[in-house]
Amino acid sequence: MATHDRPHLLVIATGWRVYREYLLRSISERFRVHLFHVAEPTWEKEYIAGWTVVPSTIDGPAMAEEALRLAEREPVDGVLCWDEARILPTAHVTEALGVPGGGPDTILRVRDKGRTRAALDAAGVPQPRSAPVTTLDEALRAAEDIGYPVVLKPRGLAASLGVVRVKDAGELRDRFEFSLSAKAPDPVGLDMPTPLLVEECVTGEEISVDAVVRHGEVTALYIGRKVVGYPPYMEEVGHVVAGDDPLLSDKDLLDALQNAHTALDFRDGWTHTEFILTADGPKLIEVNGRLGGDMIPYLGRLATGVDPGHAAAAVACGLAPDVTAAHARAAGIRFFYPAEEDTTIASVGFDQNRLPEAIDQVSPMVLPGTVVSPPPKGIVLGRIAFATAVTDTVPECHDALQAAGAALVVETGATETGEPA
Numbered sequence: 223m224a225t226h227d228r229p230h231l232l233v234i235a236t237g238w239r240v241y242r243e244y245l246l247r248s249i250s251e252r253f254r255v256h257l258f259h260v261a262e263p264t265w266e267k268e269y270i271a272g273w274t275v276v277p278s279t280i281d282g283p284a285m286a287e288e289a290l291r292l293a294e295r296e297p298v299d300g301v302l303c304w305d306e307a308r309i310l311p312t313a314h315v316t317e318a319l320g321v322p323g324g325g326p327d328t329i330l331r332v333r334d335k336g337r338t339r340a341a342l343d344a345a346g347v348p349q350p351r352s353a354p355v356t357t358l359d360e361a362l363r364a365a366e367d368i369g370y371p372v373v374l375k376p377r378g379l380a381a382s383l384g385v386v387r388v389k390d391a392g393e394l395r396d397r398f399e400f401s402l403s404a405k406a407p408d409p410v411g412l413d414m415p416t417p418l419l420v421e422e423c424v425t426g427e428e429i430s431v432d433a434v435v436r437h438g439e440v441t442a443l444y445i446g447r448k449v450v451g452y453p454p455y456m457e458e459v460g461h462v463v464a465g466d467d468p469l470l471s472d473k474d475l476l477d478a479l480q481n482a483h484t485a486l487d488f489r490d491g492w493t494h495t496e497f498i499l500t501a502d503g504p505k506l507i508e509v510n511g512r513l514g515g516d517m518i519p520y521l522g523r524l525a526t527g528v529d530p531g532h533a534a535a536a537v538a539c540g541l542a543p544d545v546t547a548a549h550a551r552a553a554g555i556r557f558f559y560p561a562e563e564d565t566t567i568a569s570v571g572f573d574q575n576r577l578p579e580a581i582d583q584v585s586p587m588v589l590p591g592t593v594v595s596p597p598p599k600g601i602v603l604g605r606i607a608f609a610t611a612v613t614d615t616v617p618e619c620h621d622a623l624q625a626a627g628a629a630l631v632v633e634t635g636a637t638e639t640g641e642p643a
Contacts, residue, residue, distance in 0.1 A: 228254045229539045230271075230296060232289060232319075234303035234312045235279045239265050240585050244520050245304065245513070246270075248531030253539070256292060258285060280307065282314030282326070289315045300539030304492075304513040306380040307406060309333060322490035322540045324511070331486045332493075332511040335419060336377045338486065342506060345485035348478060349506045350424050350498075354416035358398045364420040365394055371423040373456075374401040377416065380510065383601055387423055387454035397454075400598065426500040428507075429469065430461070431479055432514045432522060432530070434537050434545060438489040440480045441545055443533070444522030445469045446514065447616075449556070452597035459557050460623065461518050464616050465525040465550030475504045482506055492534045494518070517555050517610065524553035524582065524612050552616045553582070556623040557605045558630050563595040568633040570607050576629035580622035582610040606632065 231253040236242055243265065249255060250269035257263055257273040266273075276288055292298060300321050303312035310333050316323035331337045339352045353364035354377070365372045365388070374397060376384040384404025388394040401418055430446040445467040449460035469475055479495060486509060494514035496507040513519050519530035527548025536543040560567070570586040577584065588594060588606050596604050609626035613619040 228252060229299040229535075229541070230254050230256065231535050231539060232256050232258065232292065232298050232301045232315070233270075234258050234285070234301065234308050234315065235260075235305050236263075236266055237305055240587075241515075241517060242304065244523075245531040245534070248529050249302075249535045252532055253535050256298070258288070280311055282311030285311060286314045286318035289319055293319055300535065302535055302538040304534070306333075306510065306512060306515075309511050322538060324488060324491065328487055328489075329511050332488060332509050334377055335375065335508055336416065338509055339419070341485045342482055345481060347482050347485055347506055348503060350422035352419050352421045355418050355420050356416045358395065361394060361398055361418065361420050362391055365391065368420060368422050373421045373423050374398065375419045375421055376401060376404050377419055379404055379406050380515070382456050382458055385456050386598070387456065389454075393454075404601075424498050424500050424505050426498045426505075429497050429499060430514055430518060431469075431475070431495045431497065432519055433479065433493050433495065434533050434543050435483055435488055435491055435493060436537050436542065438484065440476075440483050440493075441543075442470055442476060442479060443528055443530075443545055444514075444518065444526065446518045446521070455598045455601060457597045457601060458516060459559075460555055461516055461521060462552060462554035462616055462619055463518065463521040463525040464552045465527075465547060472504075478504050478506060482509055490537055490540070492530075492537065516557075517608075521553040521555060521610065524610075525551050551612055551614060552619040553610065553612045554616075554619040554623050555608055555610045556627060557587075558607045558609075558627060559596040559600065559604045560594050560606055560632070560634070561596070563599055564593055565595065565634050567592045567594060567606060568635055569631075570633075571631050572607075572609070572626065573629045573631055576625065577609075578611075578622045578625050580611045580613045580618065581626055582612050584609045584626060 246269045254271040257270045258276050263273050301316045310329050313326045313329040317325035336354045351368050355361045371389045374386050384401040386397045428448040431442050432444045433440050433442045444463050446461040451459040492513050494510040497504040533543035567588050572584045586607050594604050611619050611622035
């Protein structure tokens with residue numbers, strides 16, 4: 223296809239290269255990408271046709287004005303953003319340009335977990351009981367009404383930041399401030415009269431569903447089976463995706479997925495929806511209006527052959543995505559953490575001789591001199607390295623990732639001069 227025949231896609235920010243380069247690389251194969259970024263691009267230049275340096279990628283109205291100026295020079299076919307903190311600002315851009323993706327009202331129902339709960343409750347979508355709260359006293363009353371154990375959860379954060387399970391009133395008092403004080407790396411930008419939710423603690427396997435939505439019809443592409451650690455803080459320490467996961471054809475799950483999107487009036491885009499598989503059926507935990515984090519879409523591509531970059535860019539431009547699986551394998555990721563709080567990292571690496579052939583890639587996630595902690599102090603930000611694996615079966619995938627953990631080599635401490643190494 224000639225360059226000028228490719229759809230023109232505006233991408234809002236890119237994120238960490240090791241997590242998101244695979245998306246930009248594949249998107250650039252079929253789309254001409256213009257990037258909005260707060261600084262001149264570096265590694266992204268290989269994959270983009272142009273860029274605009276903007277003062278902020280959090281200021282939606284200002285970006286909308288800049289996008290209209292861009293569209294005057296060259297029409298924009300679609301807008302794509304995969305960063306949680308920027309999907310609401312991006313909604314101002316899609317609305318201004320009149321391209322698929324939903325305006326601020328739609329994205330706010332997804333971005334604010336309290337609004338999500340209200341919309342799903344009105345539609346009868348199975349989910350945990352939930353109550354918005356501001357103060358400790360309100361939280362205690364809500365927990366008594368719902369019944370312990372309960373989960374404390376910030377309304378506007380992601381990546382399990384501030385999420386904790388409490389078994390009684392004493393633990394709720396002890397951990398209320400942990401949830402209330404949780405912060406995201408970027409401003410949340412949400413006007414929420416009640417910052418927290420107290421929710422029924424439902425039990426079962428935790429999964430995620432990455433899906434494309436076109437004209438309101440939801441197509442599930444990948445099922446991520448979560449590996450959760452550091453209880454009661456619900457840290458996601460890994461994920462495994464099987465290309466032939468039976469849940470991809472489970473009627474109860476797919477009905478709940480479709481009904482949730484219909485209730486939220488989410489009609490076009492990519493979503494990452496989380497469920498817990500309870501004894502009474504799947505219960506929806508949250509819907510995120512973006513591609514999944516933790517490299518789950520990358521795992522999905524390895525497991526099925528469906529390219530998440532191509533599919534997400536296509537629906538953003540109003541085109542039918544190619545969602546035909548090419549194969550069915552198992553792919554997984556495992557994150558590794560320091561053993562103790564306030565650990566100064568001198569170096570992180572892997573003993574290559576101990577890595578099994580099934581390991582797809584390994585990567586450090588911190589620089590020398592970084593001070594890190596495991597959860598609860600280091601929720602998400604305590605990760606020091608990750609490994610991905612591709613195998614024929616899920617058990618083989620878990621075994622390979624466990625072997626990668628055994629091959630991890632971490633040097634800690636300061637140099638002889640007393641400075642961090």
